[in-house]
Amino acid sequence: xxxxxxxxxxxxxxxxxxxxxxxxxxxxxxxxxxxxxxxxxxxxxxxxxxxxxxxxxxxxxxxxxxxxxxxxxxxxxxxxxxxxxxxxxxxxxxxxxxxxxxxxxxxxxxxxxxxxxxxxxxxxxxxxxxxxxxxxxxxxxxxxxxxxxxxxxxxxxxxxxxxxxxxxxxxxxxxxxxxxxxxxxxxxxxxxxxxxxxxxxxxxxxxxxxxxxxxxxxxxxxxxxxxxxxxxxxxxxxxxxxxxxxxxxxxxxxxxxxxxxxxxxxxxxxxxxxxxxxxxxxxxxxxxxxxxxxxxxxxxxxxxxxxxx
Numbered sequence: 001x002x003x004x005x006x007x008x009x010x011x012x013x014x015x016x017x018x019x020x021x022x023x024x025x026x027x028x029x030x031x032x033x034x035x036x037x038x039x040x041x042x043x044x045x046x047x048x049x050x051x052x053x054x055x056x057x058x059x060x061x062x063x064x065x066x067x068x069x070x071x072x073x074x075x076x077x078x079x080x081x082x083x084x085x086x087x088x089x090x091x092x093x094x095x096x097x098x099x100x101x102x103x104x105x106x107x108x109x110x111x112x113x114x115x116x117x118x119x120x121x122x123x124x125x126x127x128x129x130x131x132x133x134x135x136x137x138x139x140x141x142x143x144x145x146x147x148x149x150x151x152x153x154x155x156x157x158x159x160x161x162x163x164x165x166x167x168x169x170x171x172x173x174x175x176x177x178x179x180x181x182x183x184x185x186x187x188x189x190x191x192x193x194x195x196x197x198x199x200x201x202x203x204x205x206x207x208x209x210x211x212x213x214x215x216x217x218x219x220x221x222x223x224x225x226x227x228x229x230x231x232x233x234x235x236x237x238x239x240x241x242x243x244x245x246x247x248x249x250x251x252x253x254x255x256x257x258x259x260x261x262x263x264x265x266x267x268x269x270x271x272x273x274x275x276x277x278x279x280x281x282x283x284x285x286x287x288x289x290x291x292x293x294x295x296x297x298x299x300x301x302x303x304x305x306x307x308x309x
Contacts, residue, residue: 003075005035006068009047012036013065016054090121091286096134096143097126098207099231101273103253105169105309106147113293122286130230131207135159138278144287145294146276149207163276166295169302169309170270171249173215175262176200176239183245184260191219191247191267198226198244200235208271212247215269250308270308 012021012032022029040047047061057065097106106126113119127137131148138146139154139162147168151159159165175194177183183193201223202209216223226244229235233254235246240258249271250261275294277283283291301307 002035002038005039006072008032008035009039010065010068010072012048012055013057013061016051016056018055089118089286091284091289092123092125093287093290094125094127094142094144095147095290096137096145097128097147098131098134098149098273099128099233100171100249100251101147101309102128103251105273109294109297112297113290119289119293122290130203130205132205135163135276138163138276141278141281144277144283145291147273148276149211150272150274151207162279164279166275166277167272168275168294168298169273171273172308173211173247173264173267173269173271174250175264176236176246176248177260177262178239178242178245179256179258179260181242181245181260183262186262188265189262190265191215191221194245194247195221195223197224199223200238200244200246201225201228202235202248203228203230206230208249211269211271215247215267218269219266252309273309 008021008025008027011025012018015021015024018029018032022032025032036048043064045060046058047064048055049058095106110124113122127134127143129137131151132154134143134146134148135151135154137143150165153159154162175183175189175191183189183197186193202212224244227238229238232248232251235248236251236254236259238244239246248261254261275291277291302309
């Protein structure tokens with residue numbers, strides 16, 4: 001079915017006059033007549049009938065007009081949306097990120113990105129989750145980009161066959177202890193010092209779990225795990241209520257009234273945050289612009305300065 005023929009039908013239905021409709025469309029009357037007859041032939045029903053010197057819609061034509069009007073309107077809106085998305089100055093970015101990154105990195109990146117006048121009109125849709133959830137949603141194209149940990153597999157498939165992982169920034173892993181705890185008063189803290197105490201742990205779904213396991217393994221610590229959680233602030237809450245101690249990323253905005261974050265003297269490992277995109281997948285110019293900005297900004301303000309988040 002020819003899209004232009006549907007547009008011709010809509011205009012003829014509006015004017016109910018063959019000559020006027022042809023003039024408005026900028027085509028000859030025979031061309032319009034041919035298009036309508038072809039459309040009626042394809043549908044197998046008459047859409048118009050004579051009405052004196054004019055024409056009018058048949059009952060079936062009236063019903064058909066409602067659907068054509070709605071369809072052409074949706075198509076027009078779709079075309080406008082595609083044009084907006086392909087405009088690098090007016091696009092939309094669907095960004096997913098892990099919970100910790102909402103404290104500083106993500107708002108910092110969006111704020112700095114918008115300081116450039118050409119980026120003011122670019123909008124963002126944000127979503128959070130653990131690294132595995134975010135990568136699944138990236139695979140399902142719910143997100144354009146994800147800021148998260150590296151995850152080795154998504155189901156049975158290795159993630160390096162699905163995604164591109166660009167190292168972006170690093171987080172320090174610190175000890176979290178209740179403020180009244182004996183370890184909070186200890187001047188220098190080592191990973192081994194945590195071993196006697198119950199521990200709040202990240203769940204296996206968390207991208208941080210392999211790193212925490214590695215840190216404890218290297219320190220020859222066998223943890224006494226009492227609870228497993230997915231999110232950093234939940235972990236901090238359980239620690240503050242004296243359920244145990246924990247290893248977690250440093251949270252710059254965390255209220256340390258009832259919890260203390262302590263640097264570990266023997267812990268050089270860092271939590272690597274990646275900018276992750278779907279491999280061999282088309283992205284709009286605005287998404288590409290934000291991706292390049294994020295890489296450049298983090299290189300200049302974090303990596304080169306050896307700065308952690």
